[in-house]
Amino acid sequence: MSEAHGGYYVPHESHWPIVAAIGLFVTMAGFASLLNGAGFGSTLMMVGGALLVLMFFGWFGAVIRENQQGVYHEREDMSFRWGMGWFIFSEVMFFAAFFGALFYARVLSVPWLAGAGTEEWTGRLLWEGFAATWPTNGPGNIGGEYEAMPAWGIPAINTLILLSSGVTVTWAHWGIKKQNRKQQVLGLLATVVLGVVFLLLQGFEYAEAYKHMNLTLETGIYGSTFYMLTGFHGAHVTLGAIMLTVMLFRAMAGHFTPHNHFAFEGAAWYWHFVDVVWLGLFIFVYWL
Amino acid sequence: MSEAVGHEHHGPPSGLLRWVFTTNHKDIGTLYLVTSFLMFLIGGVMALLIRSELFQPGLQLVDPHFFNQMTTMHGLIMIFGAIMPAFVGLANWQVPLMVGAPDMALPRMNNLSFWILPFAFLLLVSTLFVSGGAPASGWTIYPPLVLQTGDAFPLLILSIHLMGLSSIMGAINIIATILNLRAPGMTLMKMPLFVWTWLITAFLLIAVMPVLAGAVTMLLTDKFFGTSFFNPAGGGDPVLYQHIFWFFGHPEVYIMILPAFGIISQILPTFSRKPLFGYTSMVYATASIAFLSFIVWAHHMFTVGMPLAGELFFMYATMLIAVPTGVKVFNWVATMWRGSLTFETPMLFAIAFVVLFTIGGFSGLMLAIVPADFQYHDTYFVVAHFHYVLVPGALFAIIGAVYYWLPKWTGHMYDEKLGQWHFWLSTIFVNVLFFPQHFVGLAGMPRRIPDYALQFTEWNQVSTVGAFGFGFSQLLFGYIVWKAIRGGQQAQDRVWEGADGLEWEVPSPAPYHTFETAPEVK
Ligand code: HEM
Ligand SMILES: [Cu+2]
Numbered sequence: 189m190s191e192a193h194g195g196y197y198v199p200h201e202s203h204w205p206i207v208a209a210i211g212l213f214v215t216m217a218g219f220a221s222l223l224n225g226a227g228f229g230s231t232l233m234m235v236g237g238a239l240l241v242l243m244f245f246g247w248f249g250a251v252i253r254e255n256q257q258g259v260y261h262e263r264e265d266m267s268f269r270w271g272m273g274w275f276i277f278s279e280v281m282f283f284a285a286f287f288g289a290l291f292y293a294r295v296l297s298v299p300w301l302a303g304a305g306t307e308e309w310t311g312r313l314l315w316e317g318f319a320a321t322w323p324t325n326g327p328g329n330i331g332g333e334y335e336a337m338p339a340w341g342i343p344a345i346n347t348l349i350l351l352s353s354g355v356t357v358t359w360a361h362w363g364i365k366k367q368n369r370k371q372q373v374l375g376l377l378a379t380v381v382l383g384v385v386f387l388l389l390q391g392f393e394y395a396e397a398y399k400h401m402n403l404t405l406e407t408g409i410y411g412s413t414f415y416m417l418t419g420f421h422g423a424h425v426t427l428g429a430i431m432l433t434v435m436l437f438r439a440m441a442g443h444f445t446p447h448n449h450f451a452f453e454g455a456a457w458y459w460h461f462v463d464v465v466w467l468g469l470f471i472f473v474y475w476l
Numbered sequence: 477m478s479e480a481v482g483h484e485h486h487g488p489p490s491g492l493l494r495w496v497f498t499t500n501h502k503d504i505g506t507l508y509l510v511t512s513f514l515m516f517l518i519g520g521v522m523a524l525l526i527r528s529e530l531f532q533p534g535l536q537l538v539d540p541h542f543f544n545q546m547t548t549m550h551g552l553i554m555i556f557g558a559i560m561p562a563f564v565g566l567a568n569w570q571v572p573l574m575v576g577a578p579d580m581a582l583p584r585m586n587n588l589s590f591w592i593l594p595f596a597f598l599l600l601v602s603t604l605f606v607s608g609g610a611p612a613s614g615w616t617i618y619p620p621l622v623l624q625t626g627d628a629f630p631l632l633i634l635s636i637h638l639m640g641l642s643s644i645m646g647a648i649n650i651i652a653t654i655l656n657l658r659a660p661g662m663t664l665m666k667m668p669l670f671v672w673t674w675l676i677t678a679f680l681l682i683a684v685m686p687v688l689a690g691a692v693t694m695l696l697t698d699k700f701f702g703t704s705f706f707n708p709a710g711g712g713d714p715v716l717y718q719h720i721f722w723f724f725g726h727p728e729v730y731i732m733i734l735p736a737f738g739i740i741s742q743i744l745p746t747f748s749r750k751p752l753f754g755y756t757s758m759v760y761a762t763a764s765i766a767f768l769s770f771i772v773w774a775h776h777m778f779t780v781g782m783p784l785a786g787e788l789f790f791m792y793a794t795m796l797i798a799v800p801t802g803v804k805v806f807n808w809v810a811t812m813w814r815g816s817l818t819f820e821t822p823m824l825f826a827i828a829f830v831v832l833f834t835i836g837g838f839s840g841l842m843l844a845i846v847p848a849d850f851q852y853h854d855t856y857f858v859v860a861h862f863h864y865v866l867v868p869g870a871l872f873a874i875i876g877a878v879y880y881w882l883p884k885w886t887g888h889m890y891d892e893k894l895g896q897w898h899f900w901l902s903t904i905f906v907n908v909l910f911f912p913q914h915f916v917g918l919a920g921m922p923r924r925i926p927d928y929a930l931q932f933t934e935w936n937q938v939s940t941v942g943a944f945g946f947g948f949s950q951l952l953f954g955y956i957v958w959k960a961i962r963g964g965q966q967a968q969d970r971v972w973e974g975a976d977g978l979e980w981e982v983p984s985p986a987p988y989h990t991f992e993t994a995p996e997v998k
Pocket of ligand 2: 725726729772773775776
């Protein structure tokens, strides 16, 4: 395929990055047009999305083939590890922004609106009668009366589901180390199924909230933080589940050896990260 | 598969598509640098429009809404389009050469990091032509003002997402290269300072670009999906945006200066013919600056209404940054002390950096003092401050770096005489341009306003003259680089007599694939 430089594999010329860049551009241009009310926006987004899917198959397919041909060694493996690790760190910081917004609202801006600290006149003159509570849709009652989402129903079940999926994915990892194909496949299958069940329950919860509780994205700061945090988390669960599904097929194809299975580990790291974010959500969005 | 290239294939492929499909760090570095220069010219035209309008009080050239579009786009383009890509381009060229790596650690992703950018800039610049015009809220895009933007709004937000994606991938690549692909013997504490500063910068990028992505996502949902992040009636707060933005924004300004510190720390020892004074303290100073940059963000918000404890904390924390910065300036001066100095163009730009960046640092310190900032905030004094750190600061370091390494890249010496002209024109005009802005700022002239009171006229005229002088001098820079690419005196391997480091051990121009076998570092 290509050549090794000083023992390090440097691929020559790849057309997948430009496909990715164009796919991203078309998707973004489509989304912007859609938001500006242009009908062709959604078509553009679909074209862009299709390009991106094609790109993922092509790009990652090329990497998998290279791996199968044995061009990767410890050094390349280490680059992938650093890459994935720092990517996950960037994701942590993305969630940090939304958690920051949640804490800021709960600890500072909502009490200030009700006149806490030196803001007494803000409260009295602008928002007479507003008391700081959480959850809240603000002094303007934005989105109308609503019910808050209790922690001890679906969310608690979902916590159990995600935590157990962390166990099953580790069990699958042991299967790789022991070269037990059946354990790998079963472990991954269980993890993916748990992930899908989580997503279904989350979807059900959203439907309940919209239909019966009038808790929507527009329910003031509570609705905003609730849906943006759980929504982005759900998107990440989806991504993680897709990664693990790919790993499932690769496990079935017998790709993983005890010393060469970073793709699996990367997906597992990602899954654990999604898990930890959920714990934060469960505690600060649902429970406290 | 396009990857299927024969084993004997070593030089660059020919044709335009080479640049589209390339995974070579040198090609990608060149792409970044060329793009950066183009964006610099576009942003520069906007700056000249701003300065033309401000040549006289009253409204003459452009209407105020367009003026605001210009200040906004100028800021966004210069930061995300000119300065940041230039540093990434330099990292692409130099980091593998300086650590003895065969290429960047993740070469395909490297291509993607670059190629996202032209599309992102296309989205950004296209806002000039949509209904409602370009964003006009200032580059900081504060709500609620920015939520009044017309069709440009989603284009703006999504282009920021793309630029952030590119920065994050670029930074991951740089970190992986530095941590994983160093030549045997190149321990962390033997790394050249340019590599050290980029390592820390890359960390900052990965830490804060996603936060910016979060902030602009909240803007997008507030505008289109009914969320209340920045709407008090719903329990949100526009000030929340400022906190999140500046949590990104202050580290961002260090993202634009730490690699510059690294460049200066390469150039000064070379032309002083002495090793860098205080290498270890330089590394620790850089790390402390990076750490502190996370806990000073609200110095941009002193007048917004913050609890007193907040004002005090952010004031003292900000002033603390002067300590490691002072260490650096001291070390640079001590490096030159009793050296056998010569003044080739890169050295001139480096010395100018030390002097003029320090002026910007001092005005920063003045701004850090809360009661003083109440007066200075949103005046031209702030504009003078950040232009001193960014133009004779970051930009001069970039220009110095290009002169310093150009012979290594092209194999030709640039025209030294023209380089000296470029330096003196730039240095004189940059001060004519920005120094008077201190005066009008202290006297109370607000920023981002197309009109001003009569008493500010003279200094604004001086400033505009400086702007045109500085702007046109940069065309000379483009010409000098072009000339060196086309030909010129053959450069030696160790281009500069006092140069030290792996990049000077390889031929000039550096072969398309350098360090196919890793060099040994003693
Ligand atoms: C000694 C170090 C520094 C200190 C103490 C400092 C302090 C400050 C303060 C207090 C402000 C806010 C002024 C206001 O809006 O009222 C400010 C603004 C700014 N500084 Fe610095 N600064 C320092 C270095 C830098 C560096 C190295 C850069 C960039 C390379 C930079 C770029 C900026 C920018 C872009 C703004 C204005 C942002 C805006 O409002 O548009 N500063 N600085
Ligand atoms: Cu700052």
